[in-house]
Amino acid sequence: MNKKESLNSKMPITWCPGCPNNVVLYALKSALEDLIASKKILKRDVVIVTDIGCGGKMYDYLNLNAFYGLHGRAIPIAVGVKLGNPKLTVIAIAGDGGTYSEGVNHLAASGRMNPDITAIVLNNGVLALTKGQATPTNRLLIGNSDLNPIAMALASKASFVGRETTFDLASLQSTIKAAINHKGFSLVDIIEPCLSYNNNAEWLRKNIERRRGQTVSVADFGEKSESKIKTGVFRKKTRPTLEENLGLLKTGTKKRR
Amino acid sequence: MKRSVLVGGEAGRGTDKTAALIGEIFSSCGYYCFIYRDYGSFIKGGHNFSVVTVSSDPVFSHEENFDVIVALDDVALRKHIKFLKPDGLIFVNNGDRKPTGNIISVGADEFAARKNIKRSFGNNVFIGAVLKSFGLDWHSGWKILSKQFSKFDAVVAREALKKGYGAWNDKRFWFKPRLQKLRLSTGNQAAARAAVESGLELCFAYPITPATGFVDELRQGNRVVVHQPEDEIAAINNSLGATFGGAMTAVATSGEGAALMAESFSLAAMSELPLVLYWAERLGPSTGVPTYTSQGDLKFALNIGHGEFPRVVVAPGDADEAYNRTAEAFYLAYKYRLPVVILTDKHLAESYYNFKPSPFLVRPEKFLTASGADYKSYAVTRNGVSPRLAPGQNQVVRVTSYEHDEEGLTTEDPKTIVAMDAKRWKKRKFLEGEIAKLQPYRVYGKGKNLIVGWGSVKGAIIDALRELPDYSFLQITYVAPFPVDKVKKIMRKARKTILVENNSTGLLGQVIKEKTGIEIGDKILKNGGRPFTADEIVKRLKAINRHE
Numbered sequence: 001m002n003k004k005e006s007l008n009s010k011m012p013i014t015w016c017p018g019c020p021n022n023v024v025l026y027a028l029k030s031a032l033e034d035l036i037a038s039k040k041i042l043k044r045d046v047v048i049v050t051d052i053g054c055g056g057k058m059y060d061y062l063n064l065n066a067f068y069g070l071h072g073r074a075i076p077i078a079v080g081v082k083l084g085n086p087k088l089t090v091i092a093i094a095g096d097g098g099t100y101s102e103g104v105n106h107l108a109a110s111g112r113m114n115p116d117i118t119a120i121v122l123n124n125g126v127l128a129l130t131k132g133q134a135t136p137t138n139r140l141l142i143g144n145s146d147l148n149p150i151a152m153a154l155a156s157k158a159s160f161v162g163r164e165t166t167f168d169l170a171s172l173q174s175t176i177k178a179a180i181n182h183k184g185f186s187l188v189d190i191i192e193p194c195l196s197y198n199n200n201a202e203w204l205r206k207n208i209e210r211r212r213g214q215t216v217s218v219a220d221f222g223e224k225s226e227s228k229i230k231t232g233v234f235r236k237k238t239r240p241t242l243e244e245n246l247g248l249l250k251t252g253t254k255k256r257r
Numbered sequence: 258m259k260r261s262v263l264v265g266g267e268a269g270r271g272t273d274k275t276a277a278l279i280g281e282i283f284s285s286c287g288y289y290c291f292i293y294r295d296y297g298s299f300i301k302g303g304h305n306f307s308v309v310t311v312s313s314d315p316v317f318s319h320e321e322n323f324d325v326i327v328a329l330d331d332v333a334l335r336k337h338i339k340f341l342k343p344d345g346l347i348f349v350n351n352g353d354r355k356p357t358g359n360i361i362s363v364g365a366d367e368f369a370a371r372k373n374i375k376r377s378f379g380n381n382v383f384i385g386a387v388l389k390s391f392g393l394d395w396h397s398g399w400k401i402l403s404k405q406f407s408k409f410d411a412v413v414a415r416e417a418l419k420k421g422y423g424a425w426n427d428k429r430f431w432f433k434p435r436l437q438k439l440r441l442s443t444g445n446q447a448a449a450r451a452a453v454e455s456g457l458e459l460c461f462a463y464p465i466t467p468a469t470g471f472v473d474e475l476r477q478g479n480r481v482v483v484h485q486p487e488d489e490i491a492a493i494n495n496s497l498g499a500t501f502g503g504a505m506t507a508v509a510t511s512g513e514g515a516a517l518m519a520e521s522f523s524l525a526a527m528s529e530l531p532l533v534l535y536w537a538e539r540l541g542p543s544t545g546v547p548t549y550t551s552q553g554d555l556k557f558a559l560n561i562g563h564g565e566f567p568r569v570v571v572a573p574g575d576a577d578e579a580y581n582r583t584a585e586a587f588y589l590a591y592k593y594r595l596p597v598v599i600l601t602d603k604h605l606a607e608s609y610y611n612f613k614p615s616p617f618l619v620r621p622e623k624f625l626t627a628s629g630a631d632y633k634s635y636a637v638t639r640n641g642v643s644p645r646l647a648p649g650q651n652q653v654v655r656v657t658s659y660e661h662d663e664e665g666l667t668t669e670d671p672k673t674i675v676a677m678d679a680k681r682w683k684k685r686k687f688l689e690g691e692i693a694k695l696q697p698y699r700v701y702g703k704g705k706n707l708i709v710g711w712g713s714v715k716g717a718i719i720d721a722l723r724e725l726p727d728y729s730f731l732q733i734t735y736v737a738p739f740p741v742d743k744v745k746k747i748m749r750k751a752r753k754t755i756l757v758e759n760n761s762t763g764l765l766g767q768v769i770k771e772k773t774g775i776e777i778g779d780k781i782l783k784n785g786g787r788p789f790t791a792d793e794i795v796k797r798l799k800a801i802n803r804h805e
């Protein structure tokens with residue numbers, strides 16, 4: 001059995017054929033494989049916590065320790081897992097509905113409290129599993145304005161904030177890896193189309209602007225909707241984590257990094 | 258012999274603390290004590306009072322009339338004077354009112370001003386006066402008080418105590434103590450102590466009266482890590498996550514927080530993660546009267562969470578029970594992998610009881626008992642309980658909110674759905690067998706007529722039984738799973754049955770009807786945020802009997 005297979009479960013994939021979630025699943029697996037191969041993490045210490053939605057199905061597709069949570073609650077469950085055993089590498093996987101609508105206060109709180117977990121958000125602009133209703137990041141919401149999750153994460157003091165798309169696999173992989181490696185709360189917002197309910201692939205392709213090495217502030221994600229979708233890592237700063245502040249690392253448990 | 262001391266004053270004047278100290282001093286001298294605390298939802302201003310009932314026999318409730326009123330301010334005097342017993346005394350501050358007859362000025366404010374100390378510090382003057390009127394040596398008071406103060410403050414505190422001691426001159430309330438030494442504890446404190454001794458590692462809670470006292474107690478001694486997340490929804494999800502991670506955890510809240518936790522209560526059931534929810538009721542609906550007591554959440558606790566699943570709801574009746582039942586809650590939740598509610602209320606959580614913990618009947622642990630390479634997260638076993646494992650081992654561990662197969666993978670297959678539902682329900686039989694050994698109900702007294710109740714009404718009922726030789730008391734402690742057969746048998750034998758509950762519709766009565774088919778016709782119910790007193794129960798029972 002090669003390593004790649006060992007992260008796959010036996011469950012058949014039930015996403016729409018060609019669903020961009022496959023790209024994220026692939027990127028996540030290869031990021032984890034690299035980290036496991038380089039002994040940065042142990043496979044047995046990885047815990048995946050998923051939300052409810054199309055993206056949440058990764059619970060079934062991965063052969064890893066996993067907690068299939070509730071809609072909007074992947075983050076607080078992941079925080080709990082980390083506090084329950086700070087040695088674990090905890091990754092929350094959720095949609096934009098779960099993260100920016102139903103459970104948005106958990107995002108704000110986690111930025112501030114800085115638990116050492118990684119939140120991967122499959123941001124397709126719709127509640128896909130309930131058949132395509134708009135989410136807060138959907139620009140076409142009539143009479144409303146969209147939420148900019150990057151601005152929100154930055155304002156919430158998240159210590160790692162990155163955004164990628166499913167059109168650039170290499171960057172996606174490396175940002176996921178960097179986020180998992182980062183000690184503290186990491187948000188990776190992944191912009192992707194939903195083939196069935198929000199197929200904006202053409203528009204996205206034209207409007208992605210990659211940022212490299214620039215420092216950014218909340219203001220860069222302005223009052224108006226971004227004219228171009230910026231991608232890259234916007235913040236990476238280390239500060240004490242929630243586990244450290246609660247004194248959970250004082251005894252015994254050795255940090256993995 | 259029973260005597261009562263009321264301590265009343267503006268919020269922020271140390272009413273509660275003063276009453277607790279008086280109770281502790283009396284307990285240390287061998288008197289039984291019970292302290293009821295009545296306070297509003299304010300930090301400063303407004304009137305608070307506590308009633309310290311002192312007795313030569315065990316006592317579990319407060320009285321409505323007082324031998325001593327400690328009026329820290331004038332409002333206290335005006336509000337409570339009509340409840341003074343005939344030869345009672347009122348200790349007041351100087352300036353508040355001219356001393357007349359049984360109103361004695363102790364000069365606490367003046368003392369505080371002269372010594373340039375906080376006004377509440379002067380409360381020790383009142384304590385001195387109370388001790389004297391009960392004929393207690395001031396040294397016995399000093400033994401307790403001295404532990405409260407730094408060396409520097411102690412000199413003044415001692416002077417205050419002695420000043421009060423000299424302010425009054427007869428020991429009209431003296432009666433003989435029975436025992437060597439007793440201790441006091443609130444329900445919250447007793448439950449927290451048991452939680453620590455059960456091995457609790459992490460508690461997640463968003464502040465709410467009256468559960469906060471439990472959480473604050475856990476913080477003492479640094480043995481439990483307490484985390485205050487963004488809200489109750491986060492708290493319960495944190496708890497389930499941390500339990501999955503391998504820790505022993507708990508959440509604590511009141512009805513409003515529990516309402517927010519409902520979705521994840523059901524998640525605990527489906528994921529079969531142990532959950533201990535310490536739930537201290539207060540008066541609803543909604544914000545209601547947040548610092549006053551109620552037994553209004555019983556049916557909510559019995560039904561919280563969507564879908565059908567086994568659960569445990571255990572309702573202690575006093576501090577000793579809060580201690581033992583809390584340990585049982587941890588044991589059952591972790592052994593059977595299901596949600597357990599410890600249901601208390603403001604009256605039990607925050608009143609002070611004499612506390613004498615007896616050894617746990619069970620040994621709480623995390624029951625992380627699985628081993629072997631062919632681990633299945635939801636293995637179907639004889640008793641429905643799948644051996645649990647925490648992540649970090651070579652086996653893959655899964656928990657899920659979706660229906661699942663034995664490996665924890667999502668399923669919609671009807672056969673598997675039925676099998677997994679049956680697996681979860683299988684636990685109930687074993688649970689019931691185990692709970693049967695833990696006194697799921699208790700009967701007090703020998704009378705042929707039966708009073709039925711649960712939770713904090715126990716105290717007033719036990720005290721009332723002294724005057725009701727024809728009555729006995731059936732206390733239901735495990736409301737879920739309900740001890741159907743035993744309760745049916747006891748109730749059928751009774752000549753007459755009366756339901757006593759601190760709510761408006763008799764919720765336990767409804768549960769009993771549902772479970773046993775027996776309808777209790779006579780009810781003594783009380784809503785309004787105040788607990789029963791023993792006198793009140795006796796009076797209302799007599800009224801019922803007169804009408805029949």
Ligand SMILES: Cc1ncc(C[n+]2csc(CCOP(=O)(O)OP(=O)(O)O)c2C)c(N)n1
Nearest residue numbers: 053054055071095096097098126127128129
């Ligand atoms: C509390 C709650 N409300 C609503 C739902 C129904 N629901 C299931 S999936 C979903 C939307 C998921 O959208 P998103 O998080 O964006 O994920 P996606 O399906 O797009 O990957 C909703 C609303 C639910 N499961 N739980």
Ligand code: SF4
Nearest residue numbers: 015016019054194195
């Ligand atoms: S509905 Fe959209 S998100 Fe869901 S599987 Fe299909 S393409 Fe993917």
